[in-house]
Amino acid sequence: xxxxDHFKTIADAEFSGGYPTxxxxxxxxxxxxxxxxxxxxxxxxxxxxxxxxxxxxxDVAGTGYNVMSVYEKRLKPNTIITTPNSxxxxxxxxxxxxxxxxxxxxxxxxxxxxxDDFWHRPLTGPKIGDVQYLGDIGIPGPDKGNGGKYLVVPSxxxxxxxxxxPKEYFIYDCPTNGVFLFQRGFFxxxxxxxxxxxxxxxxxxxxLKGEAxxxxxxxxxxxxxxxxxxHDAGYFDMLDELIQSERIDSVDPYMHGTLAALGIxxxxxxxxxxxxxxxxxxxxxTAWKMAKNIAAHFDQEQNALWWSxxxxxxxxxxxxxxxxxxxxxxxxxxxxxxHTDVNAKAxxxxxxxxxxxxMMSSIVGMGAKYGAAYKDxxxxxxxxxxxxxxxxxxxxxxxxxWSVTVYDADTAAGVDAPNQGYPSLNSMNDLAFNxxxxxxxxxxxxxxxxxxxxxxxxxxxxxxxxxxWYGPKQEFFDxxxxxxxxxxx
Numbered sequence: 001x002x003x004x005d006h007f008k009t010i011a012d013a014e015f016s017g018g019y020p021t022x023x024x025x026x027x028x029x030x031x032x033x034x035x036x037x038x039x040x041x042x043x044x045x046x047x048x049x050x051x052x053x054x055x056x057x058x059d060v061a062g063t064g065y066n067v068m069s070v071y072e073k074r075l076k077p078n079t080i081i082t083t084p085n086s087x088x089x090x091x092x093x094x095x096x097x098x099x100x101x102x103x104x105x106x107x108x109x110x111x112x113x114x115x116d117d118f119w120h121r122p123l124t125g126p127k128i129g130d131v132q133y134l135g136d137i138g139i140p141g142p143d144k145g146n147g148g149k150y151l152v153v154p155s156x157x158x159x160x161x162x163x164x165x166p167k168e169y170f171i172y173d174c175p176t177n178g179v180f181l182f183q184r185g186f187f188x189x190x191x192x193x194x195x196x197x198x199x200x201x202x203x204x205x206x207x208l209k210g211e212a213x214x215x216x217x218x219x220x221x222x223x224x225x226x227x228x229x230x231h232d233a234g235y236f237d238m239l240d241e242l243i244q245s246e247r248i249d250s251v252d253p254y255m256h257g258t259l260a261a262l263g264i265x266x267x268x269x270x271x272x273x274x275x276x277x278x279x280x281x282x283x284x285x286t287a288w289k290m291a292k293n294i295a296a297h298f299d300q301e302q303n304a305l306w307w308s309x310x311x312x313x314x315x316x317x318x319x320x321x322x323x324x325x326x327x328x329x330x331x332x333x334x335x336x337x338x339h340t341d342v343n344a345k346a347x348x349x350x351x352x353x354x355x356x357x358x359m360m361s362s363i364v365g366m367g368a369k370y371g372a373a374y375k376d377x378x379x380x381x382x383x384x385x386x387x388x389x390x391x392x393x394x395x396x397x398x399x400x401x402w403s404v405t406v407y408d409a410d411t412a413a414g415v416d417a418p419n420q421g422y423p424s425l426n427s428m429n430d431l432a433f434n435x436x437x438x439x440x441x442x443x444x445x446x447x448x449x450x451x452x453x454x455x456x457x458x459x460x461x462x463x464x465x466x467x468x469w470y471g472p473k474q475e476f477f478d479x480x481x482x483x484x485x486x487x488x489x
């Protein structure tokens with residue numbers, strides 16, 4: 001039976017006098033359950049992506065509001081997580097407001113961090129002047145990198161009842177019990193990571209009321225971890241665990257109704273039949289592949305390209321002649337209609353995580369800009385058995401740092417190639433530059449003779465790349481800088 005035959009069989013399910021026959025009823029009921037499983041998988045990707053990180057990192061570092069996973073030697077491919085950055089010091093933690101109550105963060109200077117809820121939505125912070133802060137802390141946040149005191153409160157909290165001077169804090173509202181705490185620390189040399197580690201380990205997280213546990217900064221660079229969500233029926237088990245642990249969410253009531261139709265609802269036991277479990281597994285496999293297909297062809301999406309003659313795509317989309325404004329907001333909604341861009345959201349959370357205003361900011365020198373490439377200059381997928389070059393013009397537009405990273409197309413984690421410590425090269429590496437100041441990178445399973453700027457790939461496995469510009473300069477927004485495509489050799 002072809003795919004078309006399957007769809008036609010469902011469409012032609014037999015009815016008699018306006019009612020389905022027994023066979024037709026079974027076929028339609030199962031098809032509806034399967035389709036709802038597919039759509040629920042895609043819709044819940046942000047939440048399950050988040051919860052998988054909590055579970056995976058918790059298995060390695062432990063749990064608690066005071067426990068932070070610190071990648072003291074930078075993040076290596078032994079941590080399976082979507083598109084991590086190996087060129088900064090990561091510090092990640094997870095808190096539960098239902099256990100702590102309002103939570104205080106004393107942010108140290110010189111970090112770039114964010115706070116998201118457990119549906120991967122940035123927490124709503126203060127509005128200062130014309131700036132509404134969403135998620136950001138540190139350099140792109142209201143403390144401007146000078147350090148400051150933040151207070152995270154559950155949505156609906158009466159601030160006056162807390163008995164505090166609200167002027168002492170930057171107050172952020174969280175609609176979920178879960179809070180994702182994510183910091184990046186910077187260093188000046190890949191040979192001395194101490195400044196980045198010291199910066200993130202200056203963080204203090206404590207309940208507003210009651211005695212605080214001492215901070216635990218767990219060094220995890222050398223500890224393997226799997227923080228990736230499933231693409232089988234286990235995905236829905238994890239989603240149910242999240243739903244049971246959380247407040248009832250008021251966003252997208254129709255899709256929460258879809259979850260309920262699958263058997264996932266707050267306060268209800270999730271007990272699918274054997275056949276339903278099979279359909280959930282098939283739905284998960286299908287949805288995962290659909291999301292990966294969206295990502296692989298994101299360059300064909302309207303307004304996805306940074307440059308019309310390149311294959312680099314923007315996660316939040318942008319006009320080709322206007323890099324100052326993203327088309328989508330921090331919840332992947334069209335800024336004009338308010339409607340969710342479902343493909344852009346699926347692309348983001350199948351292959352990446354975390355969001356804040358700073359990640360799509362158009363303020364020169366603030367936040368970061370990202371470009372992703374899945375294809376080479378000919379429009380073919382990037383594959384590990386091929387050798388490629390890519391040319392970056394002189395003077396990349398980044399005040400803090402820039403980097404090029406290669407990721408496994410399947411897991412979206414860093415390419416785990418034998419004898420390669422990190423799947424990235426950055427502006428602090430000892431790179432070889434061309435006479436005009438440009439830089440040529442070589443990507444493939446084997447380095448060309450004498451090649452210094454080489455990123456290793458694995459034959460038989462596809463890969464994709466991200467370029468990051470931290471603290472983007474004016475030249476980026478003014479289109480005066482344009483990286484090349486990957487060119488197959």
